[in-house]
Structure formats: C-alpha cells, structure tokens
Amino acid sequence: MLRRLSADDRRFKTAAFTAGMNLIVADRTQSSSDTDSRNSAGKSSLVELIHFLLGARVTKTSLTSKKALREITFSLEMTWPDAGPLQVWRTGSRPNVVHIEPDVSGGDDRQHSMFDFGGPAELGVEDWNRLIERDLFHLREDHPGVSGRTMLSFLARRASSHGFNEATRTFARQAEADATTNLAYLLGLDWQLANGYRELAARKATRTQLRKAVNDPVWGRIVGTTADLRGQITLAQAQVDRLQAQIADFQVVPEYERVKEQADDVARQIKQLAQNDVIDRDNLEELQQAITEASDVDTGYLRPVYEELGVVLSDQVRRRFDEVQTFHHSVVRNRRRFLDAEIAELTDRLEGRRAERARLGEEQSRLLRILNDGGALEALTALQQALAREQATLEALRHRYDAAQTLEASARQITAQRLQLQQAVTTDLDERAEQTAEATLLFSQYAQRLYGQGREAYLAIEAGPNSLQIRPHIHSDDSRGISSMVIFCFDLTLAVLAHRHGRGPDFLIHDSHLFDGVDDRQLAAALKLAADVTREEDLQYIATFNSDDLDKATRRGFDPAPYVRQPHLTDRLNDGGLFGLRF
Template sequence: MIRRFGSDLASFKTLTFKPGLNILLADKSEGANDRQSRNGAGKTSFIELVHFLFGADARKESIFRSDALAAWTFDVVVDIAGETVSAARSGAKPSRIFLNGSVETWPLAPQLDQRAGLLELSNENWKADLGHFWFGLPISAGDEAERFQPSFRSLFSYFARRQLSGGFQQPMQHSSMQQTWDQQVSICYLLGLDWSIPGHFQELRAQEKVAQELRKAARSGDLGRFFGKAADLRTRLAIAETRAERMRGQLDTFEVVPEYKTLEREANDITREIDALNVENVVDGELLQQLRASLTDEDAPDLGDVTKLYAEAGVVLPDMVRRRFDEVERFHRSIIENRRAHLNAEITSAEARVIERDQRIAEHDRRRRQIMGVLRSGGALEHYTSLREEAGRVEAEVEGLRQRLETAERIESTKAELDIQRANLTKALRDDIHERGDVIREAILAFEALSESLYEKAGSLTVSDTGGGPQFEVHIDGQRSKGITNMQIFCFDLMLTEISLRQGRGPGFLVHDSHLFDGVDERQVAKALQLGAERAEAAGFQYIVTMNSDALPREGFQRGFDVQARVMDTKLTDATDTGGLFGLRFE
C-alpha cells in the first residue's frame, strides 16, 4: 500500500494514506468566487505524481520538468515485498531514483551515492524491480526480452488510469495510444491466462503486414522486376546452374602452360612462314608452266620451204646459195638447242626450289602441329584467370537466382503458411480458455457481482477466442451513457484488482481519478464508493479516489457506512494560489 507522498517543496501538501478507501477531496474555500474552479486544484496532478514516482517517462512536457517544479524532489513511502521503502525523484534528474529502506537484496540493487548518502537506482532498474515484486515479471536484459510481452508500466496503468492519456474511454484500454496486442497481453497476464498467445498473434500480424507489402511490391515496380515469378526464376536458375557446372568442368581439366605466349608466337611465325613458302611455290609453279610452254615452241626454221619456193618460181639457186642456206639452218638449230638447254636448266632449278620448299613446309607443319597439341592441352595463366573469374560470376548469378527464387516462393506461399499459423494460434487460444475455465469463471462472476451491486440488472463479462486473439467485452444495460461506461471501467478495474491479487500480482492499491465519476448518478457514486471500500477491505488492497467535495454523495450509502471517515485530512482547494497540491500556480 501507499503510506505517504511528500516533497522538499515547502508548499507541497503531504498526503498520508490509510488502508482501505482513501478519498482525496478538492474543497471550495471560503471567499472563493465563481471563476475559481476546483478542476485545477491538483486531483489530476496527483495521478501524474503517482505515475511519476512509479517510473513514468518524464518528457519535456511533464509538469515535473516545468520551471516551477523541476528543482524539487518528490517522494513516496510504499510497501514493497513486505518492506516499507521510500523512493524519491526529481524533474531535474528524472533518470535517477533515490531509495531508503531494505533494498540491498533486490534483484537490481541500488548503489550508494556517497555524496547524497542515499541509495541510487536508475529509473529503468526501478521499473524492473517493481515489475518483479508486484507482477512477477522476470529480470532480463533488453536483448533477451520478447518483443510482445507484458511490461510493468502497462500493467501498472490499469491500477492508476490517467485522464490525460485517455484512460477512461473503455475498460480494456488504459491509454488511447495503447495497442490491441498490449491490451490482450496485459489483461491475460493479470487474469492468469496464457499471455504468450496474444503475443504470438501480434508477431503473426507483423509478419502478415510485411508479407502483404512484399506481395504488393512483388507485383509491381522495381521490386517486381527484380523478383519476378517463381516459375520464371526456376527456369533461369536451371540454365545458370548447367552453365556453372560446365565451367567448373572446364576449370577442373584446365592445365596452365607456362610458355603459352612463346609457343603461341612461334606457331604464328611458323604459319606466316608456311604461307610465304606457299606463295613462292605458286610463283615458281606459274614459271614452270611458262618454261615448259616455251620449250615446246622452240623449233628451227625449215629452209626447205625457201628452196621449194624458188624452184616453183623457175629459179635454180646456185650451189653457193644452197650452201649458205645450210649454214643458216645449222646456226639456227644450234641456237635452239642452246635455248632448250637453258629452259631445261631453269625448269630443273624451279622444280628443285619447289621440292625444297615443300620439305620446309612439311617440317614447319610438323612443328606447328606439335605446338598446337601443347596449346590445346592447356592454356595461359591469364586465360585460366579469366575463366575462373567468369565461373565465379556465373556462380554468383546462380546464388542470386537461388535466393530470389527462395524469396519468390516464400512470398507466394507465405499467405497459406500464415493462415495455418493463425488457425493454430486460434486453436491454442481456444484450448487455453477451456483449460483455464476456472479463472475465467471467477472473473465473470466477480464482474457480475460488482455490477449487480450498482444496478438492478447485473452486467456481464465475456472472454472469447477470435482470429485476432482473445477478446474481452463488458456489458451493462445503458452503456451508451458516459456514466454507464465509467461504471463498466469501475467494475472492470475492481475485478482485475481482485483477480490479480489472488494470482499474487498487483501493487496492492487501486487509484481512480474523479473523472471516473463524471456523468454518474449520485446514487451509483455512493454505491461505488461503498463497494470499493468493502472490496478493498475484504481483498486487502488500498482504494484511493480523488473527488470534488460537492460531488461526494451525502446519501445513498447503506446503514453503518461512514464516508466521511474515509476522507483524507489533507484537502485540496482552488480558492487561492496555495490551495492546490503543489501550493503554487504554474502553466
């Protein structure tokens, strides 16, 4: 229970609490005019103080970091793990909590601040210790914690709802910013149901959201062009794998020839020389044709034709002329023989050159075949390196296609798999609700009894399994009224407090802001205050309520219940600047 709130701010009104029902009133002082409102007396600021001292984030807009309050320290005396402990915090150093009491054996023990002479603890560790003692939360490092698990701050907020956070809109939600999964996890945890199931539902929702975005992207845009369809990628992968396998085979049989370049140059030189010799052979071949043709055409002139010509003319040549013709004929025959001898010599020489070139060509060709055999059996190091690089590129392409195919197949099959997971989770939730039927029955009956104490017709609490996780609903006739909605919250909070205490969880107190009773009939307010007092006494928890004095019912209580005895001695007022909780005015 909470024993006291205090501060080193002299004008702060120290608040001392008792077991059971404690009513903090905002009164109207003498001399107050009509313009002065008790809505600024500090009732809501008191709720903020409760959260501030029990680990709430102190952002820049927090009243405790305002110029008027930042320099001052506020403290609470509260029972934790059977010990009375004092905890202090200031807006100037919101990350540090100063403790006094038997806290040395805590899971996250504070360290002694030599200068202040106080035990000091970080706000994060303070929340972790409170979560451990009040709610049985495990002490774990941030990296080890599950993403969607109950947190101290969320659980605590069901025991001190904040109007500024939208805490009085519906029973299951302590803040307008609270997500559905956090509501499900927190309520399941406090009731004693399997809270991990709604956590898994949220994991599933996150996966479904990603899968939906991926499917949408895979159908259009750059991502669609990159991934494509699984069938197309499967074909491309098969072709790429075959090519990669072929290149691996080439690399396995490749033999590097150290003198590859030298041999390659020699083979090229031999080829050029063979080509040159073949050209020369062609030239000599044409020459042989010409020489053989000339040899055939070389014959001595026939002088007999001249003699016959003269005889037919009736001219008889003298002996001297005939002898002269004979000499000319012998001369010509001598010349022709010499010419033939020369042509035969040229032919023989040309044929010899061709034969010699053919021999050289044959020798060069043998050497070239030898070199080419060596080159075909291996290759140059540069060629091997290029081949290996190409093989690496192809292997990378294969791996890329394999990953893209895997992603495309996963995208295409994700929806079916997630549907199966959702069905399995829904079954697990249904089984859990069935197995823990006694816990749910206890909560249902508790809510019914509480609502029946306020209204003629009892309300109802239903717990159902859905495809989105556990669903909690409360109903009281006339729930469209703001007052009825607030009474739903009242009954739900009392039920949750009682059930969680039986589970060994909870801070041991419940705090309700005056906003909870806005729009509620005075008779129901009286019943609610008496019901809260009786339930707090029976279950052993502390019930703290803030109210305006004129909203405090004067009748409607059962005989023997003295509401004034539950009103705290310290009262707030808005009549003067010093009448509020902090005893000063600030924006």
Template sequence: MPDFKSASFRPGLNIVVAERTKAARRQDSRNAVGKTSFIRVLDFLLGSDARPDHILRRPELAESTFELELELGGQTVSVRRSGAEPGLLQVDGVTVKNSAWRQRLAKDLFSLAGRAEEPSYRSLIAFYLRDVQNGAFENPTEVHRKQAAAASQSPLAYLFGLDLSLLEQSKDIATAEKSLKELRKAAKDPVLGMTLGRAQDLDAQIRTLGIQVANLEREISEFKVVDQYTQHRNRADELTREIRKLNDSLVMEERRLKDVDAAINQESESQPDHSYVHQMYEQLQITLPDDVVRRFDEVAAFHRSVVENRRRYLEGERASLMESLDEKRQLLQHADNERSGVMRILEAGGALETYNELQLQLVEVKGRMGELQQRRETIDKWENANRHLQLRSAEMELRFSMDLNDRRSQIDEIAELYSSYAYEIYGSGRPAALSVDSSKVGYNFVPTIGGDRSRGVKSMALFCFDLTMAVTARRNERGPDFLVHDSHLYSDVEGRQMASALSLAAKVAEREGIQYVVTLNSDDLKKAQDEGFSVPFNECARLTDAYETGGLFGIRFH
C-alpha cells in the same frame, strides 16, 4: 521548484483533493489544478514515453527533476527523472536508460521473465495508470481509443492468469488473416483487379488459348518448308499476270474475228445488180448504145475485182486471227499448267519465314496461357488459404473454449469478485457480470452492469473491472500493489454510488494490501461524504486553483 505539491502515499485509500480557493478568479477552474498532470508525473517516473509534447518537457518544467520513492523487491528505491533528458534516469543515484528501468519494473512489478509470448511492461502498466487523454476511460478493456482487440488480449490474459501460449498461436492466424484481407482489398483495386481477373473468366481464356496452342502445334508438326519458296511464289504471281494478259488479248482478238466474219458475210450479200438498168430502158423502148453497155460491163468487172480482193483480204485476216488465237490458247494452257504446278508446290509446304512466324506465335500464346494459369493458381491459393484459415480459426476458438472450460473455477472466481464489487455499489437493483468468452483471436472480456447505458454506470463497470483485475493480478503475483484512477472516472457518477465505490476501494485495498490512489474535486468528495462515505483515507496531496501558486506545479502556464 519551491511551490511543487509533493505527495505522500500510504497503504489503503489515497485521495488527491482539488479545491477551489476564495481568492481564485471566477474564470479559473479546478479542471486546471493538475489532477491529470499528477497521474502523468507518476507515469513519467514509471518509465512512460516522453514525446516532445509531454507536459514535463515544456520550457517551464524541462529543467525540473521529479523524484519518486517506491518499494521494489522488498527494498525502497528512489528514481529521479527530468524532462530535459527524458531518456535517462537516476535510480538510487545510478544513471540508467529508461529501457533498463522498464525492464526492472517489468520484473519487480509484474514478474515478467522476458519470454516471447509475454506482454510488454508498458501495455500492462497502462491499465493501472489510465490516461484520460488517450481515451482510456471509455472502455474497460481498452486503454486507447479504438484500440484493436488483439492489442489488449495479451495484457489482460496475463493479468487474469490465462494461457498466453494460446494467444501467441492465435496471433499467427490474425496476422495471416490480415495479410489475406489486404491482398483481397488490393485485388479489388481497378488496376490490380484487372491484372488478376476472376476465376471463371480466367478459366474461359485458358481453355481458348489451349485450343490455339493445339492448333498451332498441329500446324507446325505438319508444316513442310519448300526450297526456294520465294522464287516459286514470285513465278506463280508472274504466271498469273501473264495469264491475265493472254485472256485479255484473246477476248480482243475473238471480237476482231467476229467483226471479220461479219464483214465477209456482208460482202457476199451486197453485190450490185445492173439488170434493172436494161429493164428500165426496154420499158422506155430506148436502145442503149453499145458503148454504154460496154461501159457497164467494165464497171461490173472492176467491182467484182474489188470485192474479190476485199474478200481475199478479209479471209486472210480471218486466217491470221485464227492462227493467233490458237497460238495464244496454247500459251494460255501452258501458263495455266505451269501455274498449277507451282501452286501445288506452294500448297504442299511453306516458307521458312512462315514456319518461324508460327513458332513465335506458339511461344506467344503459350506465354499468355502460362500467365493466366499463374493468376488462376494465385486465386486457388487465396481460396485454399482462406479455407485453411477458417479451419485454423475454428480450431483455435475451440481450444480457447476448452481452455476456459478447464479453468472454470478460476473464471468463476473472477466473475464472483466482479459481481460482488458491483453489488457493493448498486445492490440487487443492477445485476452485474464479468464474462470471459472464447473467440478465434483469444479471450473476450465483457464486464456489464444492468442498465449500463448511462455514463455513470459505465464508469462504475470500469471501476469494478479495474479493481477485479488489480486484485486478481496481485493475488497471482502478476501485478503491482497499487491502482490509480483519474477524477474523470467519477465525473458522471451519483453521490451515493461514489460513496459506495470509495468505501469499497478502501476496504479492498486494506484487505488485499494494495494502495488505491484517486484524484477528486473537493465538492465531489463532499458529495460522497454527504451520502455516507466516512472511511478514513490518506489525503496524499491537496491542490488548489490559486492563480499564482496553485496547481500541482505551483506555476501558471501561459
């Protein structure tokens, strides 16, 4: 690519300057000249991931090969990489995989030995090449937006020379707490929550089922199986039906007996009296003929005969009913006695089917109680696990606190370095501090500059933090000899503070033997120079917004 802007780095302060050309169109902007792309190319050659949306995999650039020369292990190394084959690199002419290149950089730049508790190479280099697109300039201790605190714990602890073994132990606690939290969240779900239940509700149900189990077990232990239970039960039902019929028949015959008794009494009380006829004729002084008198006598005799016959019939009917009643009462007594005997047999025991049903019911109730007991044990385990984790977390926080106390001189040196850098920029007007506190998950880095609510002051807090980190790591041979910042870091910084920061970076870089690389707009650079920035620096590259050949790559993307 003939119009690609190459860069040459030197010890000390290196600035990539982006300027606006007079020929550039009004709608063009220096925000598109390639300052951020410049840093992404550096990161690409230092082993970054190159996903399909990476700028160097665009069709206009995919066939281009980019090269970087750097010093590793006391010798100059050349690395070449292309977007067409992002997984492979040429290192001093030898083709290697990106994973192998990362391993070498991890060893030569950060002295990583491959131990399990060590952070990854990419988690470390991300603090030296912050990516503005990932939100890396929003918080000094994060290189990604909303990055979990645990994710930055290990790399920062390594760079500042703290105890990684403690962090590794705290990860186990964090993992356990996360798992427990997820289980609790799941338990609040309507479906799982109903399945698990609450401790007090489970206790009540378990006690109730326990009573049912005891009753069933007692009933089964006292249960006697009766032979031919079904036949006895059928006979009892048959006798009950027979007794019911006999009772109904007795009621009807007793009613008939009452009717017969009433008829007999009526016959006795209603015999006709013919004497009134004689009296009537005597009063009329008429003498009845003998034939008439004889006829009356004959009628009376006939009537008496009919009455006697009816009385005898009724009395015979009454006797028959009395005999039938006696017989049925005897049958009723016999049936009732037999049914009582059968019922005593049934009450003394039960059928085999009933016994088996009781056994099945006992198994079912015990199964339900066992399930509830398991759920109750699960809740107990959660509560015990939570208490155990709380104890472990408190113990872990105490161990971190004790470790920091043992490292007091080291922590004080780091804090003094940060405060001195902030003092160079703001003087005594804004007190600054970098505190390292203990927590249950590890070391908590808190860089502050007084009045850091403004974006410009926050940016300078990040600048001082990165510079402190880079110097500390370099002194302990745990970090590279360079630090790179995008121009976005300075976009909200006032000219005077920018001048102080650049002067400080140049002085620290020269004193510590490192390279500080920054991309700046030309007007920001001029603003800093107008405020007193006059330190010599290496203009490692100059980018412009010339429409056709400007920018880092010398082409215009469409």
C-alpha cells in the same frame, strides 16, 4: 507501493502516499469565479508523471516535453519487491535515460536481499521497462503480446489516452486482441492462447495489405503470382546448379596466363606459316609457268628459205649462225637449271612448313586441352561471384514466392485456424473454471457493494471469433455513471487478482475523470469499497478528486479525512496547481 512523487523544482508540490487509500484533492478557492476551472490543477498530471517515471514513451505532445517542464527532474520513491525503498529519476530533456537507486538490475536468478544491490544506476527506458516487467509483473521469459506498459495502463488509466471510454481498453483504438492478451495475464488465464488471436490478426492484416498491393499495377509486378514465380525459380535453380557443377569440376591451372600466352604464340606462328605458304605457292606457279616458256627456238626453216631465195650463204656466215644457235641453247639450259633450282627450293620450304604446321598443331592442341580442362584462379573467382549473384536472385524469388503464397492463401485456411484457436481457448477456459469463477465472483461482489445485492453483475469471458472476449457487465437502470462504475469494479478486480497471485504490483490509480457523473450514493460506496479492499488485500489505492465531488460522498456518510494526502491542490491561477506555475 508508491511513496513519494517529487521534483527538483521548489515550486512543485510533492505528493506523499501511504498504504491503503490515498485521496489527492483539488479545491476551489474563495476567490474563484464560476468560470474558474480545476482542470489545470494537476490531478491528471499527477497520473501522467507516475507513468513517465514508470517508463512511458515520450512524444512531442507529452507533458514533460513542454518547455516549462523539460528541464525539471522528476522523482518517484516506491517500495520495490525484495529490495525495499527505490527511487527513480527522469527528466524531459533526456527522456531515454532513467536513473534508479539502488541498482536492482541484477540477474533474474539472484537471491534478493537488502545488501545485494549497488548504488545509483543509469538505464535506458527499455531496460527500465524490462525491470518493471520482471519484478512488478514477474515476467521472466519471452512474452510476446504481453507488455508491462499496457498492464500499467489498466492499473493507472490516463484521461489523455481516453482510458475511461471502455473497461477492456486503455486507449480508444486499441486492438481487442492486444488488450485481452494483457488482461488474460492479469486474470490468470492462458495469455499465450489469447495472443494467438493477435498473431492471427497480424497475418490477416498482412494478407489484406498484400492483396491491396497486387491490385496496384507496379507492386503487382514486384510481388508476382505463384505460377510465374514457380517457373522463374525453376530456371534460376537450374542456373545455380549449372554454376555449382562448373565450380565443382573446375581445376586451377598453375601459371595459367603463361600457358595461355604460349597457346596464343603457337596460333600466331601457324597463321604466319599459312601466310608464307600463300606467297611461296604463288611464286611456284610463276616459276613453273616460266620453265615452260624457256625452250630452244626452231631455226631449221632458215636455210631452206635462203636457198629458195637464191641466197648462197658463205661458210663464214653459216659458221657464225651455228655459233649463235649454240649460244642460245646454252642460255636456255642455264635458265632451266636456275628455274629448276628455285622450284626445288620452294617445294622444300612448303614441305618444311607443312611439317612445322603439323608440329605446331599438336602443340596447340596440347595447350588448349590444358586451358579447357582448367583455368586461372581469377576465372574461378568470377564463377563463384556469378554463383553468388544467381543464388541471391534465387533467394529473392523465393521470398517473393512466399509473399505470393501468403497473398493467395485461402481465406478458408485463416478461418479454419481461427476456429481451431477458438476451440482451444474454449477448452482452456473450461479447464480454468476456478480462475474465471474467482474473477467473476469478485467483480459481482464489488458491483453489489455499490448497487445492492439484487443487482445482476458478472464477467463474461469466452472465446470469440477474433479475440478472447472479456465483458464486465452490471445491469443498468439508466443511472448516471454506470459505465464508470463498471470500470471501477473491473479495475479493482484486476488489481486484487494480479497482486493476490503474484502477477502484478500492489497499487491502483484512478483519475478524477472516472467519477464524473457518478451518483452520490455510488460514489460514497465506491470510496468505502476501495478503502475496505485495499486494507484487506494489502493494496494501495490512489485517486484524485475535485472537492465538490468528494463533498457528495461526505454527504452520503463517507468520511474522507483519514485518506486525504498532500498536496492540497487548488484552482488558484498562478501557484495553486501541482507544478506551482501556469504553462
């Protein structure tokens, strides 16, 4: 139950609430002209402040973001389940922080008592919202699709969010599946099945976006088709398998770099030997050519020539000639001996190099086998890095393949799942006939209190194709304000059932906008109904009213005096409103 709404600004008019029905009235002063309005008196602002203190998200256009209010600290005192009085503070200048006293943020399994709680605590807004869900709505585990903030928006509708446009939505563009999941929880239906519609809608939306992406020439290439991606995945997998096999067979060779240097040195020696062989073979050819040219000169023809010419050679000349010939023979023999020695030396060197090449070749083969069978640690690291890159590529391709599969999924598959879900929800509603009957009868009872026993009124609850469908209906005779009274009866039904079965808090709040255009008789009946129900169900009902609307109910026999609470708001220009200032 809410008890007190206040602020640290002395101009602010503190609002005090009690159990049962509470009416906050905005009056017209005697000095008001026909053009003066009570739209700035603060009736809707009171509801906005309660939402602000109960964890509403703050935007640039929020009430507490306005310059005149940003530094004001607002406070709400309320009765917390199993803890007694609790006070919460929040300011627009630090919208992400909430202060509470006492600290009720203990574990879920804690046995609450008045002595279990500590002093003040500072919480983040998300943590505060989780506490609200835990203690006001009794949500303990994960609850996708169900939000304490959304359910509070049904129990305290806001005009700024167009919350009075439709009974089953709290803002104009709220998805039906989102709204009905939260309504299912408040009504005691299977909210998890209802949430299945929301998840299916999200899947369909993803598929629609991906379909649009494929039609885009750039994004189409990024996503790709399953056929193309299947082939790319096959190649990428083969590359990953090859690298994994290499790594599995890889052996790290100790002193790999030293062995590699030895192999390089042997290769250089073999190359140098080959170069030396080329030089020596050229020299050998030249020596072999020279030895064929080193032969004795034939001089046998000289003596007959001289005799034919009639020249008689003396013995001294013949002896001298013989000596020259003997010397020449000696020179030729010495040259041949020298050439033979050089040829033998070159031949020995060539043979020695051949043997050395054979030995070096065996050594080179041994070193290369070592290098081929293993590698350095750096090489293994490089292989592992390459494998990581290929695995990342493969994983990216698989993600793209999943996206492409989602894109190319048959619409019939989604339709089939929707039909299965619809059947499951229908079966669940049959099994929960007691809950649906309780809600329908309660709504009908409230509507007939407003419009008489003969008025047809019911809740239509069924499994639709796209969401759980909840439709409150009151047969209309075109009377003004019928849609507002549908919302009034529906909200009262939600609040009673949620509180009665431990699924929600004990308060319901309505802004004066709900009662615009409502007939006098229905307005009086609605206030009488709210007073009776809150007393019978131990609930709190807070409503803001313009005084002239309240006068209509008074003329129809309703006495508002016992329910009017402070502050008394007016349309006085400077200080008549809730904040005591104009901004």
